[in-house]
Amino acid sequence: MKCAAKQFLSLLLGAFLVLSVQSVFAKQATVTGELTYKNIKVYADGEVVDTTEAEPFIYGGTTYLPVRAVANAFGKEVTWNGETNTVYLGAVPSVYVETDTLLEDMYSYNSTFQSVSHVNNGADNINQKHTSGCVYKSGSVNNEGSAEYSLNGKFATFSGVIALPYVERNNKNEKTVTIYADGKAVYTSSKMKSGSAPEAFDIDVSDTSVIKIKIEGTGQIALYDAVFYAK
Numbered sequence: 493m494k495c496a497a498k499q500f501l502s503l504l505l506g507a508f509l510v511l512s513v514q515s516v517f518a519k520q521a522t523v524t525g526e527l528t529y530k531n532i533k534v535y536a537d538g539e540v541v542d543t544t545e546a547e548p549f550i551y552g553g554t555t556y557l558p559v560r561a562v563a564n565a566f567g568k569e570v571t572w573n574g575e576t577n578t579v580y581l582g583a584v585p586s587v588y589v590e591t592d593t594l595l596e597d598m599y600s601y602n603s604t605f606q607s608v609s610h611v612n613n614g615a616d617n618i619n620q621k622h623t624s625g626c627v628y629k630s631g632s633v634n635n636e637g638s639a640e641y642s643l644n645g646k647f648a649t650f651s652g653v654i655a656l657p658y659v660e661r662n663n664k665n666e667k668t669v670t671i672y673a674d675g676k677a678v679y680t681s682s683k684m685k686s687g688s689a690p691e692a693f694d695i696d697v698s699d700t701s702v703i704k705i706k707i708e709g710t711g712q713i714a715l716y717d718a719v720f721y722a723k
Contacts, residue, residue, distance in 0.1 A: 618661075643701060651695065659712070675702075
């Protein structure tokens, strides 16, 4: 399952706002149907809302808008709790307790990678096994790519292992991972290529709102067993 697909799953679970007046019933189901895209434009107080990450659509006569884009237009943070399938706009109730979260279970946005795939018992370039993580393939422009993740100050540390995936074991092109916390570089890996040993990282992300993962170099590199640990 692709990590990029997590974004679409998040939208299905809770990232769209329904524009209609109707009774609301809690339900869990998989719905198959036709979505209509009509280049719908959204304005908030006269300003256009950027919906390029998740385009509005019409389904069953109802128009759906991306919650994150609309909330951000009104200065509201969006928090997603995957365990309870709950979206919080703005303040999170005190009863909400953040749990340790795998990297692949986090919602990513502003991604410029060609692809991001989910690790399921994958092996790195020296054939060590890993049960989780994400494999990033750099973008076609300047041989680099990046993606951002909203933490909203809920986590204490971010740790894992950086390594080439097994399929890259003979790739001699150097790749580097840089991790940014609220725009500041807080970790830069060694230059990774064939024969490079996996490199563990452990980063303090206390009070960090946004983490950005940036990859430079041609090919793929992985963040294995990567976990955001709750406070």
